[in-house]
Amino acid sequence: MKYPIVIQIFSQIRENGYVYVDKTDFIYQLVGRGSIYFLSRPRRFGKSLTVNMLQHYYDILAKDKFEALFSDLYIGKHPTRDRNSYLVLYLN
Numbered sequence: 001m002k003y004p005i006v007i008q009i010f011s012q013i014r015e016n017g018y019v020y021v022d023k024t025d026f027i028y029q030l031v032g033r034g035s036i037y038f039l040s041r042p043r044r045f046g047k048s049l050t051v052n053m054l055q056h057y058y059d060i061l062a063k064d065k066f067e068a069l070f071s072d073l074y075i076g077k078h079p080t081r082d083r084n085s086y087l088v089l090y091l092n
Contacts, residue, residue, distance in 0.1 A: 010055075015068065023053070057070070058086045
């Protein structure tokens with residue numbers, strides 16, 4: 001098993017076979033609740049990876065990678081209507 005130490009790019013983790021703890025069910029919670037979110041967590045707790053995962057889920061330019069990245073995850077089996085339907089501007 002390979003662990004993704006300091007890797008914050010969702011597609012790199014999924015495509016290279018690193019261990020990924022499925023947190024995609026949180027997309028349903030985000031969609032079902034309010035419209036403003038504040039991710040407050042300590043350092044090194046996956047904030048950047050979570051935002052990058054959301055980028056790959058919602059970005060229309062990542063539509064061709066959806067099955068490869070999400071097929072065996074919760075959100076791949078229960079996609080929302082908004083998957084891969086927005087142009088996403090990712091600022092780091």
